[in-house]
Amino acid sequence: MQSKDAIRAIKERMNIVDVVRRYVELRRNGPRWVAPCPFHQETKPSFSVNEEQGLFYCFGCHASGDIFDFYSRINGLDFKETLEQLAAESGITIDRGPNNARQQGEERERRSSRQQMLRMYELAAGHFAATLNGPDGEECRAYIEKRGLSQEIVQRFGIGWAKREWQSLADALRRAGFDARMAVESGLLGQSGNGRAYDRFRGRLIFPIKSLSNQIIAFGGRIIADEEEAKYINSADTPIYKKGEHLYGLAQARKGMVTKGRVLLTEGYMDVLTLHQFGYDNAVGVLGTALTPEQIKRLSGFVSQLTLLFDGDRAGRKAALRSCEMLLTRGLSCSVVLMPEGEDIDSLLRGAGPEAFETLQAQAPDGLRFCVDVLKALAPRETVEWARNFLRQVEIPELVSPYVSRLAGQLQLSEADLREGLVQSRGSRPDKARAETGGAPSGNARQNIRDREVMMYAVRYPQRLADMQEMGADLALQSPIARQLWDKIETHGPEAVFHQLDQREKNFWCKCCGPEAAPRDDGDKELESLRHYLNNYYASAQKSSLSAALRANTGTGDFEADLDYLRALKETLEKGHEQS
Structure with a gap:
């Protein structure tokens, strides 16, 4: 099968509930299945699976997606690896797409x-x-x-x-x-x-x-x-x-990581073995390299919290600082345990025992606090540069404002200077920058609400895109994010589009269609409501346009044009009144 057909066939042959049950204990709660989330540490059943729609969503950490997203995240795999493994389980052979005998032979040989x-x-x-x-x-x-x-x-x-x-x-x-x-x-x-x-x-x-x-x-x-x-x-x-993509002991630590909701990340093979021997079965090690984005991606499939174990010397502190930067900018939580001078985790556990290690963990600063402590040894100018560079790398806009506040307070810097530097470095428009850094809402709020209304219907009823186009819903979209999502639905169709979405789009999709969304059983009524909403919008837009044209024409001496604009404006107002 081609990949698109394989995705559809896997979803038909495999039940998301059966797959999720391999890793968590689901229990029935009305039309859905619930459990504590396997992706973050908790006891409440905030993780929900909708069997009919084939989607999962966590109300705690907001993890969401379908059977492919769950399997790839729980196993730390990319989509291609997930597709291959689920296809093998389903008895499906994927056509790699070579278009001639030579390419097919090369693929078989590989x-x-x-x-x-x-x-x-x-x-x-x-x-x-x-x-x-x-x-x-x-x-x-x-x-x-x-x-x-x-x-x-x-x-x-x-x-x-x-x-x-x-x-x-x-x-x-x-x-x-x-x-x-x-x-x-x-x-x-x-x-x-x-x-x-x-x-x-x-x-x-x-x-x-x-x-x-x-x-x-x-x-x-x-x-x-x-x-x-x-x-x-x-x-x-x-x-x-590829050594930058793997971690030592990850296969053995997978269960411990999911159970404990945290991973212990160390540097050496022997450190990993000793940690496991002393009961820390959630320990893994980097493989002769500094921590890489690929390794972080694998770890984030299991946990969102990491404890970094590094030597207390200068090299260890430098490595810890860089690792914290990479983790924090990707939205992960971390703390840093620095070994006493002359000790590593192996010698510490065998000498002072687990109690000493537990004490070090309890005293370990969180990642941002550790970064601040290291930065205090730098010159003020270097500190400001580091802070601005760090903020530029933050991938989750919601984290920017709390990071700015903490860094400003703990480094005794001007919060306004940090925010201004961030705005300039990102080349943001003032409205966008205020939104990213926690300022007042922009004047585009109404536009965003309109885009959201349109896309909520498009996501809930993607098979009715033609009806929406007929009423001009796609023309009302203003934000690049909304237009991009619309184009993906239109290009790939309702069945295959989900795997073309980025994580933000998947989260929005699951909120619209997931376990806690309203039932999708009255599409006609929702479409009529959207039609009414858009009619009001277009009437308002036409009114604004005519008023602007009338103002622009005033004083030109063209009285006939003035009368035409006034008649059109009167008709628009009357029509809007009838619709409302």
Whole structure:
């Protein structure tokens, strides 16, 4: 099937309630199903699913959408990954769209290569685990015992050992029938100058890295003796792995994150393992990089609150500051736990115990407070520049005003200066800027109400767009946002449009059609109400236009034109009176 047809077929074959039930305990409440929201921490059943319409909505965090949005958000997947997984569950094959035999062959080859790489990684993980438990793994087992890792954690995370030999894994892959060139391409093997493949991971404790589909896609490796080599090496980017998109332990931490409503984000493999061993099963680690937007996107599919665990040195504080900026500007909440000097989370938990860690968490400043504390060490000019740059990046307009107020108060800056700087930097019109920064409402309020009335009907009854066009509803739209939503409905049609919407549009759609919206059982009556509303608007608009024309013509000596305008204005007023 083409993607559009596959979307429709999946919705026909899969019930959103059945999918949501995999992750939350739904209970029936009249025509809908309710539960505590899986996307933020709460106990009240603010999360609602409308089975008939196939939509969900949370009245707490405003998460909303259909079966695809829920599945992608709960699993941290993008739409393409979600479509592929739900299609596989539904027994649907998606046509990728190549238009000739060569392209089709290339697509099949890519898929085949990907599957072979995943099988190679599965074999490699088994090879490393077997080596750890065999006679050659005694050295590594002693190291694991010294580090205090339990057998349960070793098994849950699939920890292994790569022997110091150059051909151990290469031979295992060859015996299984895998091509050495593909093993090099997948990052499992290196290649010498003479073209011979060799084991890339040698003499290292191995940490398998899993995708959210629980497939092994990469490895991290740590030396266990005093050797003159890099302490850690990680898989390079491959066709199945992009390190800036994944997090260590995410597959294992998914349930803990959803249950606790928060994630503990740390830097090292060992830190993640120790946290899980001490009961913090919502811990994940970045993979040898600074926190990336792609990683944030994955995490935000599970939680909206993060606790950052960083070293207390200068580098740790700098990394924490940058991470806070990225999280706060995207609307996520965070706090920052800085380890005491000379400690990391592993040494802290094993030395001072969980009580000390709990105390640090209780004392941890929220993300914006932490940023302010760091900024106080800067020169005043640098502080103002940071604050303005931070505010420019905020993606959610509703957050701008509270951020401005907090930064101004805590940094002892002028709130007016920050707002003015924000207006200038965004190139906003004064009306728009006042709305974004919490000032008085603009003169466009009536226009926004009119656009909302029109689009509410268009969203509730998208199959009746032709009736709306006949009465000129589309011509009444003024805001770019409303016109864009109308164009999407008109272009993609009622069935396929939902997956062309951005998040703001999806939220509006779910408010109009979701679990708590009015029943859509009287479209004719609602259309007639909209017609009356628009007639009044056009009559008012014509009156204003004629009055302006009359004023402009006054004094020109054209009395016939004056009389024509006056007659038209009288007819307009009489017509408006009849309609009202």
